[in-house]
Amino acid sequence: MADDDLHHDAVFLLSRPEEHVYASGARHHFDSVHAARTHLDHGDSPAIVGALPFDLRRPCSLIAPRDFRRRPGRWCRSPATADVGARVTAAHPEPEQHERHVADAVRAIADPCGGMSKVVLARRLSVQATSALSPWDLAARLAARDHAGNAFAADLSAAGSEYEGHHLVGSTPEVLIHKRGDVVSCHPLAGSAPRSTDPTADQENARRLADSPKDRREHGYVVEALASSLAPLCTDLEVPAEPTLTSTPTMWHLGTGIRGRIADPGTTALDLAAAVHPTPAICGTPTPAARDHILSVEGDRGFYAGAVGWCDARGDGEWMVSIRCADLDPDGRGLITWAGGGIVAESDPADELAETSAKFRTVLSALDIELPA
Numbered sequence: 001m002a003d004d005d006l007h008h009d010a011v012f013l014l015s016r017p018e019e020h021v022y023a024s025g026a027r028h029h030f031d032s033v034h035a036a037r038t039h040l041d042h043g044d045s046p047a048i049v050g051a052l053p054f055d056l057r058r059p060c061s062l063i064a065p066r067d068f069r070r071r072p073g074r075w076c077r078s079p080a081t082a083d084v085g086a087r088v089t090a091a092h093p094e095p096e097q098h099e100r101h102v103a104d105a106v107r108a109i110a111d112p113c114g115g116m117s118k119v120v121l122a123r124r125l126s127v128q129a130t131s132a133l134s135p136w137d138l139a140a141r142l143a144a145r146d147h148a149g150n151a152f153a154a155d156l157s158a159a160g161s162e163y164e165g166h167h168l169v170g171s172t173p174e175v176l177i178h179k180r181g182d183v184v185s186c187h188p189l190a191g192s193a194p195r196s197t198d199p200t201a202d203q204e205n206a207r208r209l210a211d212s213p214k215d216r217r218e219h220g221y222v223v224e225a226l227a228s229s230l231a232p233l234c235t236d237l238e239v240p241a242e243p244t245l246t247s248t249p250t251m252w253h254l255g256t257g258i259r260g261r262i263a264d265p266g267t268t269a270l271d272l273a274a275a276v277h278p279t280p281a282i283c284g285t286p287t288p289a290a291r292d293h294i295l296s297v298e299g300d301r302g303f304y305a306g307a308v309g310w311c312d313a314r315g316d317g318e319w320m321v322s323i324r325c326a327d328l329d330p331d332g333r334g335l336i337t338w339a340g341g342g343i344v345a346e347s348d349p350a351d352e353l354a355e356t357s358a359k360f361r362t363v364l365s366a367l368d369i370e371l372p373a
């Protein structure tokens with residue numbers, strides 16, 4: 001084994017700056033939140049771990065593990081240095097087509113009868129590697145490149161035969177739900193600008209994002225939706241009036257830290273994740289119109305733009321928005337990765353395409369590849 005005690009039958013890993021959590025040995029598989037929640041209530045499993053899909057009407061991949069551990073600090077494993085020989089083999093849609101999708105969405109948003117204010121459109125890339133990569137090694141590569149140590153890997157087998165042996169692996173900065181005792185918090189992100197290696201240009205990108213009315217509006221939809229989903233479940237909900245800048249090695253984002261107290265102590269982190277997902281950060285506003293638009297343009301997103309996380313028997317847990325991630329094939333050689341961005345009335349197709357290219361860098365740089373021009 002490597003320099004940690006991740007077992008050979010590991011099914012889940014979430015590395016965060018303050019702690020890492022991992023689980024091994026799948027005792028039970030659940031393809032719905034309801035089934036997993038009922039099992040947790042019976043009290044004979046330490047936790048539920050896994051992934052929720054973008055569309056909660058599709059199967060989840062939730063697991064009651066034999067062994068569940070929480071350890072302080074980020075997960076540190078030295079990634080294997082071997083070159084995996086990865087290359088991008090296909091883009092869906094092609095860049096020009098994505099620009100057309102953005103222009104169509106802007107028109108749909110401008111249509112007063114359309115009833116849609118924001119929609120998040122994504123594109124996906126297929127990647128092939130010449131040598132096999134394990135999900136844990138890909139997670140180690142991602143964690144090593146992220147200054148906060150964010151990384152996750154979740155076995156998707158519980159979602160049915162289509163996902164047998166697949167893993168969702170990524171490094172996401174976005175906290176959907178964090179719950180400890182009766183305190184719940186989340187940190188939605190929306191509104192983005194690429195990082196630059198030139199420090200002056202980098203600061204300029206950040207400043208422009210912080211001052212952009214278009215990005216602030218895009219962000220506002222997410223904060224509003226989270227506040228209204230959490231309000232009936234919480235007391236003392238604190239919603240800051242202004243977003244702040246947050247960064248990853250590849251992106252600047254607008255973010256807002258929301259915090260509240262759970263009204264009913266029986267509400268678990270898993271309940272909260274299912275109640276607030278999908279937020280307008282990865283779907284749009286209003287949710288049903290945006291989701292239908294996404295399904296008609298992109299088809300099934302699988303586990304991209306869903307959630308990954310854990311919930312223990314006390315109801316504590318953490319669920320992250322599953323972005324900056326890839327679905328890794330059972331053979332460890334093929335993967336699909338996605339990147340999307342929020343479209344509002346003022347969005348520009350070329351800028352939106354550039355935003356997705358910048359977001360792809362998280363996964364692609366972990367594979368030592370650059371996006372072909």
Ligand SMILES: C=C(O[C@@H]1C=C(C(=O)O)C=C[C@H]1O)C(=O)O
Pocket residue numbers: 120122174189190191192253281282305323324338339340341342343359
């Ligand atoms: C959809 C993605 O990211 C989301 C969309 C953002 C935006 O539109 O500005 C910002 C952060 C994420 O909530 C993605 O990375 O694929």
